Amino acid sequence: MANRLADATSPYLLQHRDNPVHWQEWGETAFAEARERNVPVLLSVGYAACHWCHVMAHESFEDETVATVLNERFVSVKVDREERPDVDAVYMSAVTATTGHGGWPMTVFLTPEGEPFFCGTYFPRDHFLRVLSALDEAWRTREADVRASGAHIATTLAGALAPPSPYAAGPADLDRAVALLSAQFDRRAGGFGGAPKFPPSMVLEFLLRHHARTGADASLDMAGRTLEAMARSGMYDQLGGGFARYAVDAGWVVPHFEKMLYDNAQLLRVYAHWWRLDRNPLAEKVVRETASFILGDLGTPEGGFASSLDADADGVEGATYVWTPEQLVRVLGADDGSRAAGLFSVTSGGTFEHGSSTLQRQVDPDDPAWFDSVRARLLDARRARPQPARDDKVVTAWNGLAVAALADAGALLGEPGWVAAASRCARFVLDVHAGDGPLRRASRKGQVGAALGLADDHGDLAEGFLALHQATGDAAWLEAARRLLRDTVARFGADDGGFHDTADDAESLYLRPRSAADNAEPSGQSALAGAFVTLGALTDSTEALETGRLATEAGCGLALREPRFGGWTLAVAEALVAGPVQVAVVGEGHRAAALAREARRSTSPGAVVVQGVPDAQGVPLLADRPLVEGAPAAYVCRGFVCDAPVTSPDELRERLAVTQPPAQPSGGQSSVDR
Structure with missing residues (x-):
């Protein structure tokens, strides 16, 4: 027997292909071997950008003594949590229930039937050896008890x-x-709770939507202060754009340096929505730099987007990103180096390890041209440093989030290149991950993996298709979303109107995973809820809206009790309370484009906007909505009840500013079945 990870599509698994441990991928083959040998299974779960996963790998899984024990007494299974979040979810529930905390690397020992009996996370080498010895003895002497x-x-x-x-x-x-x-709001530093502090993307979207619907100052204050604090913090890459995964402190000073696609896609979109409120220049800066980071650092040759950049470079966390005053002077010269140190809060004592500092920017430079020069010179110098590894697998759900963000932000800020990149990504995922069969979870270098798509893959990808439809007016993306969602109720649906994470024909685990919590990304349930609500608004389908409503209600029990873990559920609930508003812009040319720009500036929760010629084939919002005296016009509807059309941006702005309680929808068509 030998290590069997050489043919894996996961970069995380490939990191372990040369370990002396006889790793196998998750599957029946591994459990059959465990039953035949009558030994426990070690399940080790992590991901490519995980710092402590690397530490445990170097300490234990590259160690011959540890490998000998594992190979003789256990069957060892390695799982990429990003490729198999269903496996991760069910066993993480065991870890948190039995230890009181969770995290990665996740280390779980299973019976040959897959039931967990001992759980943990990171173990130092010597401790791990003691655990292995104790569990081996327990299995050999008290197997029935185990x-x-x-x-x-x-x-x-x-x-x-x-x-x-x-x-x-x-x-x-x-x-x-x-x-x-x-x-729970941190009124000093922004964000919620204490350290570690994570970017609350979906909660911020909920707060912006709540403010838009109600005018509540408290909602906007919490969202705005958090968005500004993060944008000026060490968690934001002040040179290259994009956000790190989280801050280890409550003040956002020191990040955990891994940079994830799902974080940056969601943050790109919420900063674009913040910019939409009042054209905040800081918001625009973050949007443009984060879009540039996603396109430049995470784009793959096939058109998709890679999963993450590692926290480490040459085995040192944050080595690419931190600076000392002396290093700034070396790159910029004495005057510019000293000035930059003051701007970026780089001190002789340091804010990170070994006297180095993360870059923060609490004030804006008084000379933008000077700052652009400094930023460019520091970026050039930084590129000469060791660079973090990239996990280049393309995950369906996260690429759906990126498509939605780039399409939405591109339409808002007038950046057709972003919309084109979103279209290329969506086409790649549609062709390679969906193809002619069931949706798949991930691919690498154009080769799709075996893992099936989960509820979040369907919901987030549909969300991306629907955003693209609105940005381009192309009916093909609306139809792609409709096809993707058509069978999800039957395959993923739960009795209460919500959704399981896995389909009814997926591999059976000891639990069927289902989560209503929105953590780092929308849960599968809330992702599908949002997609169905948007689909219903775009197609006048009461059935789709009702599906979204039921899924939202299934998640609201948790979201209303713990709103920090229900941000997307609450954002979708805001859309349902608001209507959502539908805007159809008919016509072509600069007058129609001006109406569409104004419509997209609406902050009404969940508002949908489509522009095209009257009665465009396959675009329900444009049906039976003619030009007005030969001129482009905008039709505004709430709850399927429409106002008279308007023909000027000023009239449209006034119409959209009116808050009306939505009428109860009735008699709409089903967009899912037709």
Whole structure:
């Protein structure tokens, strides 16, 4: 037997292909071997950009002594959590239930039937060897007790993880969610809670939508202060654009340096929506730099976007990004170096390790041309440093988030190149990940993996297609979203109107994973809820809207109790309370484009906008909406009830500023089945 990861499509698994451990990929082959040998399974889960995964790999999995014990007494299975989030989710529930915390690397020992009986995360080498010895002895001498423990954990978790009852959130409920967030808001540094502090992208989107619907100052204050704090912080790459995964401190000074596609896609979109409010120049700067980072650093030759950049470079965390005053002087000269140190809060004592500092920017430079020169020179110098490794697998869900962000931001800021990049990405994922069969989770270098798409893959990709449809007016993207969503209710649907993470024909795990929580990215349930609500608004489909409404209600029990973990659910609930607003712009030329620009400036939660010629084939919002006296016109509808058309941007602005309670929809067509 030998290590069997050489043919994996996951960069994380390929990092372990030369380990002396006889790793296998997740699958029946590994469990069959465990049953035949009657030994436990070591399940080790991580991801390519995970710093402590690398540490445990160097300490333990590259160690011959550890490998000998594992190879003789266990079957060792390595899983990329980004490629198999379903496997990660069910076993992480066991880790958190039995240890009180979770994280990666995740280390779980299983019976040959896949039931967890001992759980943990990172183990130092010597501790890990003691754990292996104790578990091996327990299995050989008390196998029945170990199996009973695994069965008890599995049974207990199955009962404990039942979702809360569905709840229909109204305006007062959403106000209370804002009040709960306000109680947890860090009024000094922005964000919510203490260290470590994560970018609350979906919560910020909810707060912006709540402010747009209600005018509540508290919502905008929390969102704006957090967005500004993050943009000026060490967590934001002040030279190259884009955000690190999180800050290890409450003040956003020191990041955990890995840069993830899903974070940057969501942040790009929410900063674009912040900019939409009042054309904030800081918001525009972040949007443009983050879009540039995604396109330049994460773009793949096939047209998709890579998953992440590592936290480490040459085995040192943050080595690419931090500076000392002396290094600034060396690159910029004495005067510019000293000035840059003051601007970026680079001190002799340092804010990071070994006297180095992360770059922050608490004030704007008084000479933008000088700053652009400094930034360019520092970037050139930084490129000569060791660079972080890139996890170049293309994950369906995260690419859907990127498509939505680039299409949305590109349409808002008048950047057709971003929209074109979103279209290329969407076409690649549609052709390679969907093809003629079921949607797949990930690919690498154009080769699609075996893992099936989950609920979030379907929801986030549909969200991207729908954003592209609105940015381009192309009916093909609307049809692609409709096809993608058509069977999700049957395949992923739960009895309460929500969604399981895995399809009904997916591989059976000891639990069928289902999460209503929005953590680093939308849950599968809320992703599908949002996509169905948008589809319903774009197609006048009450069935699609009702599907989205039921899925939102299935998640609101958790979201209203813990709004920090229900941001996207609450954002979709805002869209439902608001209508959502539909704007159809008919006509071509600069007058129609001006109307479309004005329509896209609407901050109404979940508003949809489509521009095209009257009765454009395959575009329901443009049907039966003619030009007005031969001129382009905009039709504004709320809850499927429409106002008279307008022909000037000023009239449209006034019409969109009117807040009306949505009428109860009735009699719409099904866009999913036709």
